[in-house]
Amino acid sequence: MRLSRAFLPTLKEDPADAELVSHKLMVRSGMLRKLAAGVYTILPLGWRVTRKVEQIVREEMDRAGGQELRLPILMPAELWQETGRWEKYGKELFRERDRHDRDYVLGPTHEEAITDLVRNHIRSYRDLPLNLYQIQTKFRDEIRPRFGVMRAREFLMKDGYSFHTDEAQLAASYEEMRDAYAAVFRRCGLEFVIVEADSGAIGGDVNHEFMVTAESGESLIFSSACGYAASSESAKFRVEPAPPEKEAPLTKRETPGRKTVEEVSSFLGVEPGRLLKSLVFFAGPDPVLAVVPGDRELNEAKLARVLGHPAPRLATAEEIEKLTGGPLGFTGPVGIRDGLRTILDVSVQENRNYVTGGNAPDLHLLNVRLGRDVEARERADLSTAREGDRCPRCGDVMRLSRGIEVGHIFKLGTKYSEAMRATYLDAEGNERIIVMGTYGIGITRTVAAVIEQLHDENGIAWPFSVAPYHVHVVPVNVSHPETREVAESLYAGLEKAGIEVLLDDRDERPGAKFKDADLIGVPLRVTIGERGLKDGVVELRDRKTGQVDRIPVGNAAGEVRKRVEEALRKLSPSD
RNA sequence: CGGGGCGUGGCUCAGCCUGGUAGAGCACCUGGUUCGGGACCAGGGGGUCGGAGGUUCAAAUCCUCUCGCCCCGACCA
Numbered sequence: 001m002r003l004s005r006a007f008l009p010t011l012k013e014d015p016a017d018a019e020l021v022s023h024k025l026m027v028r029s030g031m032l033r034k035l036a037a038g039v040y041t042i043l044p045l046g047w048r049v050t051r052k053v054e055q056i057v058r059e060e061m062d063r064a065g066g067q068e069l070r071l072p073i074l075m076p077a078e079l080w081q082e083t084g085r086w087e088k089y090g091k092e093l094f095r096e097r098d099r100h101d102r103d104y105v106l107g108p109t110h111e112e113a114i115t116d117l118v119r120n121h122i123r124s125y126r127d128l129p130l131n132l133y134q135i136q137t138k139f140r141d142e143i144r145p146r147f148g149v150m151r152a153r154e155f156l157m158k159d160g161y162s163f164h165t166d167e168a169q170l171a172a173s174y175e176e177m178r179d180a181y182a183a184v185f186r187r188c189g190l191e192f193v194i195v196e197a198d199s200g201a202i203g204g205d206v207n208h209e210f211m212v213t214a215e216s217g218e219s220l221i222f223s224s225a226c227g228y229a230a231s232s233e234s235a236k237f238r239v240e241p242a243p244p245e246k247e248a249p250l251t252k253r254e255t256p257g258r259k260t261v262e263e264v265s266s267f268l269g270v271e272p273g274r275l276l277k278s279l280v281f282f283a284g285p286d287p288v289l290a291v292v293p294g295d296r297e298l299n300e301a302k303l304a305r306v307l308g309h310p311a312p313r314l315a316t317a318e319e320i321e322k323l324t325g326g327p328l329g330f331t332g333p334v335g336i337r338d339g340l341r342t343i344l345d346v347s348v349q350e351n352r353n354y355v356t357g358g359n360a361p362d363l364h365l366l367n368v369r370l371g372r373d374v375e376a377r378e379r380a381d382l383s384t385a386r387e388g389d390r391c392p393r394c395g396d397v398m399r400l401s402r403g404i405e406v407g408h409i410f411k412l413g414t415k416y417s418e419a420m421r422a423t424y425l426d427a428e429g430n431e432r433i434i435v436m437g438t439y440g441i442g443i444t445r446t447v448a449a450v451i452e453q454l455h456d457e458n459g460i461a462w463p464f465s466v467a468p469y470h471v472h473v474v475p476v477n478v479s480h481p482e483t484r485e486v487a488e489s490l491y492a493g494l495e496k497a498g499i500e501v502l503l504d505d506r507d508e509r510p511g512a513k514f515k516d517a518d519l520i521g522v523p524l525r526v527t528i529g530e531r532g533l534k535d536g537v538v539e540l541r542d543r544k545t546g547q548v549d550r551i552p553v554g555n556a557a558g559e560v561r562k563r564v565e566e567a568l569r570k571l572s573p574s575d
Numbered sequence: 576c577g578g579g580g581c582g583u584g585g586c587u588c589a590g591c592c593u594g595g596u597a598g599a600g601c602a603c604c605u606g607g608u609u610c611g612g613g614a615c616c617a618g619g620g621g622g623u624c625g626g627a628g629g630u631u632c633a634a635a636u637c638c639u640c641u642c643g644c645c646c647c648g649a650c651c652a
Contacts, residue, residue: 012601012613013587017645037644091576092650109652143576143650157652209652218651300649311650408652442652477610511612518612529611539611 023148038145189463211403259329460521
């Protein structure tokens with residue numbers, strides 16, 4: 001490609017509406033422009049990168065036995081009503097209505113569509129397992145789109161679905177997908193970790209997220225040397241048994257106006273960890289009392305899993321008063337009325353004297369003990385891990401880091417196949433429910449993640465595997481005839497050899513060309529100028545290291561080719 | 576949806592408080608000089624100041640409404 005003919009609008013200054021480096025650089029390097037909040041146009045340069053990531057994903061999916069297909073973006077509401085997600089998916093779902101007033105959704109994910117397809121065509125265990133995927137635009141009406149393409153309302157995603165006779169068959173495919181995903185991100189030149197995660201609105205049981213490590217990441221990751229790694233929504237931690245305390249009589253204490261953990265603990269002069277925080281939630285129509293230590297945060301994702309409801313909501317002050325008899329801020333599990341399901345966090349300990357709300361205005365209770373005052377009927381892991389917590393496996397203090405979620409794989413089980421009656425006949429002729437897995441990769445987000453990880457103060461530093469071009473040829477001064485001749489012939493020679501090359505044939509000053517080259521971030525730059533030509537050489541510059549090698553003009557094409565091929569081999573599929 | 580901020584040539588911004596000629600830098604066009612890390616000189620084109628209503632002799636500036644965008648908290652690839 002000749003830069004003089006390219007639609008590649010680069011910017012000297014950071015766009016005013018971008019925060020993240022990747023967002024700024026995508027706009028500045030001419031990859032991306034915004035059309036509306038969370039809605040972007042991907043320009044030619046950005047599209048080249050996107051297609052490379054797509055192609056890597058495609059190759060690894062195919063290698064793992066996946067078959068690519070194309071599901072519709074527009075789907076009738078009935079399909080989503082069948083699984084209950086028309087209601088449960090909530091406001092994220094883009095809804096549409098046609099001229100006949102029929103409801104539709106713009107697909108945020110495609111479990112319904114694929115399950116519909118499969119139930120109509122899979123009859124026998126002989127047809128299983130089956131692994132289908134697509135790479136397609138997805139729509140999610142994000143509460144707050146931000147960070148450019150990182151959290152957009154319209155974005156590119158690879159979504160894959162696998163179908164199985166049983167859990168064992170699913171487990172095998174799940175492992176294959178896990179390996180395939182690792183291969184994809186490795187080939188994109190990314191550093192990543194695989195973490196245990198929450199399944200969110202998709203549902204299902206076992207699942208893992210692929211996190212690209214980056215300071216700017218939105219997700220918190222807990223990890224330890226033994227290999228345990230989990231997202232903050234799902235991270236477990238070892239509960240340290242506290243020394244038993246002497247029993248003391250349950251005591252009422254006036255705590256006028258003290259509602260929050262902080263207020264109560266400073267008023268009573270006790271540590272926050274000594275309090276029990278009692279929160280009333282509604283999972284659909286059913287109220288639940290969740291109790292965690294005062295120095296820990298309740299983890300809504302964990303609660304959602306325990307309750308089997310995608311989005312439990314906090315009760316209002318009125319509802320709390322009605323259910324507990326006390327106002328907001330004075331709720332506790334002691335003497336709570338029958339029928340209000342109470343779940344205690346696992347880190348609430350036996351043989352300790354706790355402070356809880358008294359379910360009455362301005363009243364707290366001291367020396368509350370499990371077993372004696374509170375029946376620990378239901379126990380669950382409800383609280384969020386925090387800095388300093390110990391690994392549930394090895395007991396070491398966990399490390400806290402940040403990551404960008406680029407991939408997520410789930411063992412779905414029969415959640416959708418059951419709701420949609422996708423069944424097969426086994427060898428004995430019994431009708432059985434198909435077992436499913438689902439696997440996603442954020443394509444556009446992966447592009448941003450690469451930049452997030454591979455950039456410097458001058459711009460992007462692409463790995464060869466996803467770089468928009470392999471080589472950037474820069475004739476320093478196009479009005480110098482020999483410079484132009486050498487550049488043109490190198491350009492032609494490299495193109496012919498199948499190397500993707502960008503030629504800066506613009507009549508610009510060298511400084512501007514170099515700045516643009518660094519910004520765009522093509523991994524290899526060939527500088528051709530009078531200075532070098534005097535000695536019969538051109539310069540090869542490595543974008544990442546800045547290292548410059550002087551190469552005789554005659555060897556330039558061969559050397560470039562050698563380097564490109566070598567680099568690509570390093571990031572190629574490993575069989 | 577709650578809280579905060581911003582909308583002025585293509586981009587980054589000043590002007591607004593204290594009403595009176597719409598500005599700068601970059602980008603763009605023409606000519607010239609230049610040419611190894613975002614050149615210089617001269618000339619030029621381009622803006623209903625987000626939109627609507629109001630106050631006023633007069634509104635980018637003050638008031639009301641509205642739309643859009645960004646940031647902080649509840650979602651996820």
